[in-house]
Amino acid sequence: MLIVDNVSLKAGERSLIKNVSFTLHPGELLAVLGANGAGKSTLLKIISGEKKKFEGNVFLYGKNVNVYSIKELARKRTVLNQKNVVNIDFLCQEIVLMGRYPYFTNVPKESDLKIVEEAMEICGVSHLTDRSYLTLSGGEQQRIQYARVLSQIWDQKEALILLDEPVTGMDIQFQHQTLAIAKALTKKGYMVIAVLHELNLAAQYASRILMLKNGRKWKDGNAYEVLNQKNIYAVFNIDCQVNIDEDTLSVYIQNKMVVLDADDFCNPLK
Numbered sequence: 001m002l003i004v005d006n007v008s009l010k011a012g013e014r015s016l017i018k019n020v021s022f023t024l025h026p027g028e029l030l031a032v033l034g035a036n037g038a039g040k041s042t043l044l045k046i047i048s049g050e051k052k053k054f055e056g057n058v059f060l061y062g063k064n065v066n067v068y069s070i071k072e073l074a075r076k077r078t079v080l081n082q083k084n085v086v087n088i089d090f091l092c093q094e095i096v097l098m099g100r101y102p103y104f105t106n107v108p109k110e111s112d113l114k115i116v117e118e119a120m121e122i123c124g125v126s127h128l129t130d131r132s133y134l135t136l137s138g139g140e141q142q143r144i145q146y147a148r149v150l151s152q153i154w155d156q157k158e159a160l161i162l163l164d165e166p167v168t169g170m171d172i173q174f175q176h177q178t179l180a181i182a183k184a185l186t187k188k189g190y191m192v193i194a195v196l197h198e199l200n201l202a203a204q205y206a207s208r209i210l211m212l213k214n215g216r217k218w219k220d221g222n223a224y225e226v227l228n229q230k231n232i233y234a235v236f237n238i239d240c241q242v243n244i245d246e247d248t249l250s251v252y253i254q255n256k257m258v259v260l261d262a263d264d265f266c267n268p269l270k
């Protein structure tokens with residue numbers, strides 16, 4: 001279980017996160033939504049233990065996240081960051097093997113290599129095993145990073161999977177594949193928190209949605225409760241049509257096209 005208890009974080013005088021509380025249970029997939037700069041990545045960094053100086057408390061499986069040892073925490077939570085900077089020319093298999101670093105000292109065990117193989121297979125990147133990571137496309141790199149993140153908790157009975165914009169740069173097939181894998185893992189008892197910008201993917205895959213606005217919790221509930229026209233306008237300042245299937249209560253959001261007149265913003269002196 002994850003308990004986020006009245007968490008706040010400031011940068012100077014500015015509040016990045018303000019009094020955010022929620023509880024997550026095994027089996028839940030929480031999508032965190034919000035406009036650019038709403039505080040989604042900051043919240044994930046607090047939960048992951050990356051940001052240590054904040055008000056309030058985060059308890060992961062009953063223990064304060066700030067008192068875990070690095071090694072212990074690495075077995076309880078895994079993180080896919082928004083940006084994954086790699087400058088050294090690793091092979092893809094070596095990148096995924098990094099997920100197993102908390103489990104071996106010098107030489108990976110047979111079981112570590114097997115997990116790397118399995119994680120790469122589920123992420124559809126087995127064919128990239130011996131490729132240089134730096135030669136991959138953006139979407140391929142993202143899928144390798146996802147395999148690394150999964151390999152880190154693959155053999156754990158309980159763990160929290162934190163995904164910051166996991167489907168950015170992926171084609172539509174792998175956007176769905178990525179979230180389908182996350183959802184399948186929740187059925188095994190894992191907890192997942194995914195920052196998403198695509199509202200329909202959140203509606204389809206998340207069991208719960210947390211909307212952030214200016215660092216505060218705006219709404220928390222299922223897609224049917226949270227993804228309505230009013231909330232979407234309040235958070236994203238955009239008009240949309242929300243279609244609801246009354247039998248399944250599934251939600252589908254259609255955005256309206258934005259039309260601009262170039263004369264209104266082009267340099268009038270040109």
Ligand SMILES: Nc1ncnc2c1ncn2[C@@H]1O[C@H](COP(=O)(O)OP(=O)(O)OP(=O)(O)O)[C@@H](O)[C@H]1O
Pocket residue numbers: 011016034035036037038039040041042043
């Ligand atoms: N160290 C910092 N000092 C000052 N401001 C910061 C710092 N870190 C983040 N911010 C600001 O805090 C706000 C929240 O940042 P955060 O990265 O959490 O947003 P986000 O919701 O993930 O946005 P996006 O959708 O654009 O990724 C932003 O306005 C950002 O500029």
